[in-house]
Amino acid sequence: MHWYERGITMTMVCILCEILLSPQQPPNNDDDILLLPRKHRRLPQRKLSNILDLKKPKHLRLLNLQQPIQNMTKFDCVHTKTKPPFPICVYEASKDKYISGALLSGGIWEPYITEVFQRALSKYPESTLIDIGANIGYYSLLAVHMHRSVIAIEPQWDNIQRLHKGAQLSGSLDRIELLHNALSNTHENVSLTDNLDNQGGIQVKPIQMGIHARDKTQVETIIMDDLLQIADFTQAIIKIDIEGYECKAMAEAKKFLDKIYVPYIFMEWKQMFTARNEQDSPCPMVAMETLAKYLTSRGYVPHEARTGFLLNPQLASSAWRIGDLYWRHKSASRLQADF
Template identity: 30%
Template sequence: MVRVQWKKEVLQNSIWTALVTITVIMLIQLNIIRPFKNNSVKFLNLKDYEWEKPLFCTESVPYTDANISFVICNRHPREDAYIAAMFYRGLKYEMYLMDVFLNAANLYPESWVLDVGSNVGPYTLAAAKSNHSVICVDPIIRNQALLFNSLMLNGNTAHVIQVLNAISDSYSSMTPFQELIYHPGATMMKQLQTEDDENNIDVIHSIKFEDILDLVPENTPVALKMDIEGYECKALSTFLQSKVKQRYIPYILIELMNICQYAERMCPEYKTLFFDGFEESGYIPYMGDLPKRTTYEVLRELSRGECPTYGFFVHKTAIEPKLINL
């Protein structure tokens, strides 16, 4: 395992990328260039950064059939017993899911990867290292700042657009709520009442999934990974119910655990409209941390105690992905 030292020479290869990135951000802030139309989308820029040196930056183990690795920066494992702890110990994070998803995305070399709920960005970093353009969406500034450090060390900031919003089915104000102090990846968004907004310093504004799709060039395929702690149902509702899709998404990797276990609160129509939307949109379902093909009938019959962590949905017209057989 390679530990990246914070020395001047580590960043030398990223100086040109940094200068270009800073110049573009400054032009955007001065309204000299406006690359995107939707003012609700909050792009990460210089004024957002509160510099905090990561506890460690390390090179990952190889991922995908191409054996790509990346440098990732993280907080202390005591603060994050999941992502940070795994990379600190040199383990392979979501070893099967990341490989299956990224190998699938690589079947469309020109595809954009949408990492919705990116956390500190392992999927984003791996996709960018595979030469995909990436939009990573996460409302937590500390996650985005750590990811920016990683992007700089990998020298691929030009491949990635960082968006600092929550995703839902409406434009609203929210605040983060982290129930487990050792698991920041499980941070949920709590919708605020209007009168709360002025007194809350942690207000986060939600946008719609369609606002993110708007950032992808037309006729460009999209590989979507979505993990937004129970808002997946709301975020995808319009896309799944639309007869004409805004963009072609051959592969969708989505966390199902929260909307399955807490369907009454987070996705009342989980077993009906939600899965109906995938089925009617032409997606073939796979289930589990090691994705195996299943049926919608099986998914609808699972009890709360049998909820899968993830679902992997492959469009019937997509290139068939390579699965991992153990």
């Protein structure tokens, strides 16, 4: 070995020693996570089975559906009469008179909206469903059986158990990301109300010391933009039914809508409209008007969900006495059910 070769070798050894012996510094930002690139760190858990992800999503209570259901209560599961049919786990009709009652008696929930919803999914086969207020998983599991991926967000633990079991029975665990969170416009802990005969009517309430602090179930909220931490898709269809909290849930969605193309947003409107003048309403008239103006500014047009009837966004807080609607992006086609 020549003298200059020995010099180069010694220099390389010294550099290597300096690297190995120097103290490890914590990452300065979230791009400095060892050797795991950003595009892999934030994929859903089904894509990370063999990757050590050192950057866990903040605020998101992402459940591992491969694990057994914790503290599972006894409940029945039935098969729907939708096309395609799928297993779903329900309450007794006396405890959940609307959704479970309809599934137990007729095998389908909201047939006209179901039809329109399926048409939306069929038009965008690459889309992921964002199911906000997933309840026992009717729309999530229907989407899964149409071979779509789903992010389901549900705060109520009894509902989560049933959705989890339904996903297991469907053999579709790799298609569902289930979050035990509520959606709002800020990060906080909130409480859930009780509803003895309508599990779909449970509402989110701010925690008040002495009233909700000890005797109510609490859950952490996330904002819509948080979902980008686990988004590995570029198209999504949103379904949101959270009992009058919809305006809060959509208030922090700018980054999400900037990055993800959303042709349709299915939304319950009735609860917001009914409670708009109440003193403690989470979505008063001004918030409803702000929501309508914001979505309109982003190119969305409102339609009544079943008929596809075009709505005037200027009347959102004063005249929309409808149960459900969908916001259609101007680039997407109009939907309606067959009567």
